[in-house]
Amino acid sequence: MRHYYQEDIETAPYEEIRRIQNEKIVRQVRHVYDNVKYYRDLMDQKGVKPEDIKGVDDIRKLPFLKKDDLRECYPYGLLATPLKDCVRIQSTSGTTGKRVVAFYTQHDIDLWEECCARAIVAAGGSDEDVVQVCYGYGLFTGGAGLHGGAHKVGALTLPMSSGNTERQIQFMMDLQSTILCCTPSYAAFIAESLRDRGYKPSDNKLKAGIFGAEPWTEEMRKSIEEGLGIKAYDIYGLTETSGPGVAFECSEQTGMHINEDHFYAEIIDPDTGEVLPEGEKGELVFTALDKEAFPLLRYRTRDICILTRGKCSCGRTHIKMCKPMGRSDDMMIIRGVNVFPSQIETVLLNEGYTPNYMIYVDRKNNTDTLDIDVELTPDQFSDNIADMQAREKTLASAMRTMLGIGPKIHLVPPKTIQRSEGKAVRVIDNRKLHD
Amino acid sequence: MAVKQLSVFIENKQGRLSEVLKGISESEVNIRALSIGDSEDYGIVRMIVSDLEKARALLGENILSKITSVVAVKMDDRQGALYKILRTLEEAGINLMYTYAFTSNKQFGAYVVLRVDDVEATERLLSDKGFELATDEEISG
Numbered sequence: 001m002r003h004y005y006q007e008d009i010e011t012a013p014y015e016e017i018r019r020i021q022n023e024k025i026v027r028q029v030r031h032v033y034d035n036v037k038y039y040r041d042l043m044d045q046k047g048v049k050p051e052d053i054k055g056v057d058d059i060r061k062l063p064f065l066k067k068d069d070l071r072e073c074y075p076y077g078l079l080a081t082p083l084k085d086c087v088r089i090q091s092t093s094g095t096t097g098k099r100v101v102a103f104y105t106q107h108d109i110d111l112w113e114e115c116c117a118r119a120i121v122a123a124g125g126s127d128e129d130v131v132q133v134c135y136g137y138g139l140f141t142g143g144a145g146l147h148g149g150a151h152k153v154g155a156l157t158l159p160m161s162s163g164n165t166e167r168q169i170q171f172m173m174d175l176q177s178t179i180l181c182c183t184p185s186y187a188a189f190i191a192e193s194l195r196d197r198g199y200k201p202s203d204n205k206l207k208a209g210i211f212g213a214e215p216w217t218e219e220m221r222k223s224i225e226e227g228l229g230i231k232a233y234d235i236y237g238l239t240e241t242s243g244p245g246v247a248f249e250c251s252e253q254t255g256m257h258i259n260e261d262h263f264y265a266e267i268i269d270p271d272t273g274e275v276l277p278e279g280e281k282g283e284l285v286f287t288a289l290d291k292e293a294f295p296l297l298r299y300r301t302r303d304i305c306i307l308t309r310g311k312c313s314c315g316r317t318h319i320k321m322c323k324p325m326g327r328s329d330d331m332m333i334i335r336g337v338n339v340f341p342s343q344i345e346t347v348l349l350n351e352g353y354t355p356n357y358m359i360y361v362d363r364k365n366n367t368d369t370l371d372i373d374v375e376l377t378p379d380q381f382s383d384n385i386a387d388m389q390a391r392e393k394t395l396a397s398a399m400r401t402m403l404g405i406g407p408k409i410h411l412v413p414p415k416t417i418q419r420s421e422g423k424a425v426r427v428i429d430n431r432k433l434h435d
Numbered sequence: 436m437a438v439k440q441l442s443v444f445i446e447n448k449q450g451r452l453s454e455v456l457k458g459i460s461e462s463e464v465n466i467r468a469l470s471i472g473d474s475e476d477y478g479i480v481r482m483i484v485s486d487l488e489k490a491r492a493l494l495g496e497n498i499l500s501k502i503t504s505v506v507a508v509k510m511d512d513r514q515g516a517l518y519k520i521l522r523t524l525e526e527a528g529i530n531l532m533y534t535y536a537f538t539s540n541k542q543f544g545a546y547v548v549l550r551v552d553d554v555e556a557t558e559r560l561l562s563d564k565g566f567e568l569a570t571d572e573e574i575s576g
């Protein structure tokens with residue numbers, strides 16, 4: 001079996017990676033300065049010239065790009081190549097404000113798909129595999145990225161897109177899919193649907209899953225791995241940086257290797273913008289080293305994360321990022337306390353509940369309220385009210401320990417919380433209605 | 436000896452109870468007894484029905500239900516019958532989770548349903564003390 005998609009670069013010594021990065025960044029900054037007026041103006045304002053950037057150590061001199069910059073530049077403002085050289089666009093879901101549209105040359109598509117191919121091979125994939133891609137196809141990068149990656153690996157690709165779970169299961173069983181690619185919440189739903197139809201985890205041929213596009217916890221990983229009888233791998237990426245595959249997990253499952261020959265990662269203090277040393281927690285910032293059409297320099301992801309470089313048992317040398325501890329956008333401030341949905345998910349799964357929940361935040365009498373609807377499983381149902389109330393109390397107190405504030409727990413019947421086929425919506429913050 | 440009770444978990448929403456019970460009430464299955472325990476969010480409906488399996492099937496897969504053994508005791512007409520039963524349990528240190536009473540269609544007389552941890556021990560105790568226990572057949576038949 002193949003262990004790497006591109007062994008030379010994936011296992012290159014650090015000095016070699018560094019040399020490649022230094023070479024690429026010099027060229028890239030020149031390319032952006034010459035072709036993107038918006039970024040040239042930012043550099044000029046900061047008094048930085050392309051010739052000041054002699055290697056990746058100088059990246060910290062460059063200005064940051066934020067999501068707001070991307071919105072302001074919509075649609076062509078950050079395009080660095082003539083449109084005739086572009087072959088594709090992908091776009092964010094644009095649930096808040098303007099969409100982000102990212103452009104790709106053929107070189108950019110190849111680079112992106114190679115990154116995804118690395119992820120698939122790291123999950124044990126080869127040309128012998130049947131890869132079922134049930135990320136959404138279309139503008140969303142999930143479907144296109146893994147689809148292209150599976151092709152590069154030479155796997156039989158099932159371009160399912162998301163939804164129609166009945167058909168997903170039929171194809172999974174009839175065509176004996178071995179690798180599943182989708183959001184973790186959809187993977188959990190597929191596992192539940194298989195169980196409902198009387199299938200055991202050993203009845204499917206799946207061996208691995210590559211799950212991303214939304215935050216998920218270690219507890220969720222365990223639950224999916226048991227539910228499908230597979231090993232579950234995390235994958236990371238943003239439309240702004242190309243799509244999934246910027247970083248991916250290996251068999252060690254202790255963080256995602258960043259494809260450093262294409263993406264340079266920094267951790268900064270989100271308040272001051274100061275670059276933090278390796279191992280410290282802060283906001284993840286990416287610089288695309290060799291993308292042509294939409295090459296973002298120092299893009300602030302808003303993901304809170306830690307980077308570590310060390311020896312990995314898989315043999316890869318690229319730096320690892322931990323599972324993002326929550327995107328600053330996902331963070332809720334409730335009664336002055338920072339709360340991440342992932343913390344709530346951790347408690348629920350640890351306490352034996354399903355990953356089906358809905359968080360409601362509101363403000364009543366000038367006080368923030370936190371309510372969590374939690375689905376009950378058949379085993380947990382008791383005909384004795386006192387047992388049920390004790391159950392709510394235990395869960396609420398476990399939440400208080402984790403979050404620092406006490407939520408109100410509402411137990412609801414099984415399968416009453418909306419299942420997600422893509423990115424799950426788990427928080428409804430009604431405070432905005434009153435502001 | 437023990438009697439089987441069907442318990443159903445429902446959201447505490449207007450009209451939800453009749454919605455859930457619609458199938459059963461329109462069928463030939465007879466609901467002999469019904470009691471509800473509720474909180475702000477949900478209700479737990481406890482029923483003694485004439486055909487347990489059929490009733491469960493009529494609820495459908497999507498309704499959370501379970502079957503529990505309970506003790507049903509006949510109550511005579513005399514005053515303080517319920518008190519005597521409760522007193523007997525208390526003296527024996529048996530924890531009573533909840534209780535409800537109903538009258539049988541077939542036989543003259545009332546029953547009281549007792550939900551306890553140890554059904555067998557409770558039944559033994561009550562028969563020893565001269566109480567008459569009801570069987571599933573008597574109640575649901």
Ligand SMILES: [Zn+2]
Binds near residue numbers: 257315
């Ligand atoms: Zn590794």
Ligand SMILES: [Zn+2]
Binds near residue numbers: 410475476
């Ligand atoms: Zn409620």
